[in-house]
Amino acid sequence: MPAPRVLLINDNNLEPPVAPLALDYLGAALEEEGVEPVLADLVWAGDGYRFLAELIDKNGPFCLAALTVRNIDDSSSQTRKFYLPRVRELVAWLGEEFGLPVVLGGCGFSIMPREVLVFCGAGYGIWGDGEEALAELARQLHAGQTGAGREVSGIPGLLANADGRVRFYPPRYVSLAQKELLSRRGLVDNHRYFVQGGQGSAETKRGCDRTCTYCADPLGRGDVQRLRPPQHLLWELQSLLAQGVHCLHLCDAEFNLPPEHAAEFCRSLIESGLSRELSWYAYCSPVPFTAELAGLMKRAGCVGINFGVDSANEAILSALGRDHDRRALQRTAELCHLNGIPFMADLLLGGPGETRETIAESISFMKELDPLAVGISLGIRLYKYTPLGRKIRGEGPGKNWRQSLQGEVEGNEDFLRPVYYFSPSLGENIHEFILELTGDDRRFFSLGDPREERDYGYTENRVLMEAIAEGHRGAYWHILKKIQESG
Ligand code: B12
Structure with a gap:
């Protein structure tokens, strides 16, 4: 019997392009399990439908098309772009033209798996890690096609959709300790993404055990931390270097959680000498951040950190479920x-309890901390299953919703289409108020800023794309800052 063959599709056409890291990992996992992966990266395809039709003709038959859904929307209350209609169209076409079963997965998908699945009309979804589940689904479908099969079942994280009725098996977040295969990075054209997207990618672990009220990461990636052995990461980084990728953005939600693992990763980079060959950026939590870790990160090649600061008002921080305070922010900055690490502080303004005074307090405190850049995101994207999303949904449509929600509220009770929470105490013209506070201070960027050079949305960002085309590499906030300084 020929090996089952799976078509892996990336349709994330946002620019600058970000490599579909998930498909590199999934491809290696399929190979390991005796399933043949064929990549269809529509980012490079021009006419994606035509490209796909030719590829399916040439390389078929496939037992399954697996589509990665990284973004549901752009997470910007200003622009509120919703990306799923495009996915739905592709799913329908694959079914109609080729009768191909489609499975969806990805960090966007896993935020609201059932809702995304039903909206897009795919037959299957995998919530959470895909490595083991995808191979098992392919095997079961392949066996079904060849007559030896049974109904697809029992796969952790699987959702099976029959005309809107969804069967569901809870996900199992597996240990990454033995997953050496993640180091291969051989399926995706990482070099091309590096040249056109300006950065590579890798994960040092998965999952986040924090309980920030608005955050979808524990839903999508699991709330149990699963660490990768530093040796596997070294192999992975060597593979990327061999492909010409020497500057990365780590894809951990928070690199410094847990701090011991972050430190161990840094030490192994330093000891192996790889710290001299590549530079990297990370998202970090403001705590825990010690002098030792800062020093190690610097020596290990870290050239920039993006801190999820959210606010500098302690009551707001506590309402958001954060565990840092102003003193900790000061110390981390x-x-x-002290260590010469450029950093960006991300503010998330407009949440529960926010007033003009608390916004002014946060902005003024950022000026004191003096990061290289401050990113302002106004309004909190609500997701159905986060603590904040549950609370607001619990209130039910009514006066509170009318006073505090912006976006598509009518007929969107699941919050699948973009909906944002804005504290009712903010008053009119809050964007203008913030622009006044930040004024000519070019450290401040905001999502959807009317001044192009101060917009830090990373989708269709012309300034960024031109800079990358000119050869800039690195975290997007850092590239934007360098362009600003050179201009
Ligand atoms: C790192 C990161 C970035 C970096 C990327 C750096 C890089 N070089 O890759 C930067 C800063 C550039 C960035 C930009 C943006 N990001 Co971002 N980013 C992330 C982050 C932290 C990690 C993503 C990642 O690569 N993970 C690692 C991979 C391996 O995990 P994975 O994709 O989940 O894949 C696993 C499973 O999901 C599954 N799987 C994946 N695909 C499939 C497919 C199938 C068929 C199956 C079965 C399984 C499966 O298997 C994989 C392995 O187990 C996530 C949050 C998070 N913690 O996941 C946000 C996140 C994806 N980003 C988000 C957003 C909104 C954006 C932007 C749109 C922001 C903006 N307005 O500019 C842009 C979009 C850029 C683009 N071109 O797509 C949101 C999306 C949410 C939403 N509402 O849609 C997220 C979820 C953060 C959040 N909670 O808000 N981002």
């Missing part, structure tokens, strides 16, 4: 300055 000092350590970065």
Whole structure:
């Protein structure tokens, strides 16, 4: 019997292009399990439908098309772009033209698996890690096609959709300790993504055990941390270097959680000498961040950190479920300055309890901390299953919703289409108020900023795309900052 063959599709056409890291990992996992992966990266395809039709003709038959859904929307309350209609169209076409079963997965998908699945009309979804589940689904479907099969069942994280009725098996977040295969990075054209997208990618672990009220990461990636052995990462980074990728953005939700693992990763980079060959950026939590970790990160090649600061008002921080305070922010900023690590502080303004005074307090405190850049995101994207999303949904449509929600509220009770929470105490013209506070201070960027050079949305960002075409590499906020300084 020929091996089952799976078509892996990336349709994320946002620019600058970000490599579909998930498909590199999934491809290696399929190979390991005796399933043949064929990549259809529509980012490079021009006419994606035509490309796909030719590829299916030439390389078929496939037992399954697996589509990665990274973004549901752009997470910007200003632009509120919704990306799923495009996915739905592709799913329908694959079914109509080729009778191909489609499975969806990905960090966007896993935020609201059932809702995304039903909206897009795919037959299957995998919530959470895909490595083991996808191979098992392919095997079961392949066996079904060849007559030896049974009904697809029992796969952790599987959702099976029969005309809107969804069967569901809870996900199992597997240990990554033995997953050496993640180091291969051989399926995706990482070099091309590096040249056109300006950065590579890798994960040091999965999952986040924090309970920030608005955050979807524990839903999508699991709330149990699963660490990768540093040796596997070294092999992975060597593979990327061999492909010409020497500057990365780590894809951990928070690199410094847990701090011991972050430190171990840094030490192994330093000891192996790889720290001299590549540079990297990370998202970090403001705590825990110690002098030792800052020093190690610097020596290990870290050239920039993006901190999820959210606010500098302690009551707001506590309402958001954060575990840092102003003192900790001060200390973390000092350590970065001391170690010469450029950093960006991300503010998430407009949440529960926010007023003009608390916004002014946060902006003024950021000026004191003096990061290289501050990113302002106004309004909180609500997701159905986060603590904040549950609370707001619990209130039910009514006066509170009318006073505090923006976006598509009518007929969107699941919050699948973009909906944003804005504290009712903010008053009119809050964007203008923030623009006044930040004024000519070019450290401040905001999502959807009317001044192009101060917009830090990373989708269709012309300034960024031109800079990358000119050869800039690195985290997008850092590239934007360099362009600003050179202009
Ligand atoms: C790192 C990161 C970035 C970096 C990317 C750096 C890089 N070089 O890759 C930067 C800063 C550039 C970035 C930009 C943006 N990002 Co971002 N980003 C992330 C982050 C933290 C990690 C993504 C990642 O690569 N993970 C690692 C891979 C391996 O995990 P994975 O994709 O989940 O794949 C696993 C499973 O999901 C599954 N799987 C994946 N695909 C499939 C497919 C099938 C068929 C199956 C079965 C399984 C499966 O298997 C994989 C392995 O187990 C996530 C949050 C998070 N913690 O996941 C946000 C996240 C994806 N980003 C998000 C957003 C909104 C954006 C932007 C749109 C922001 C903006 N307005 O500019 C842009 C879009 C850029 C683009 N071109 O797509 C949102 C999307 C949410 C939403 N509402 O849609 C997320 C979820 C953060 C959040 N909670 O808000 N991002």
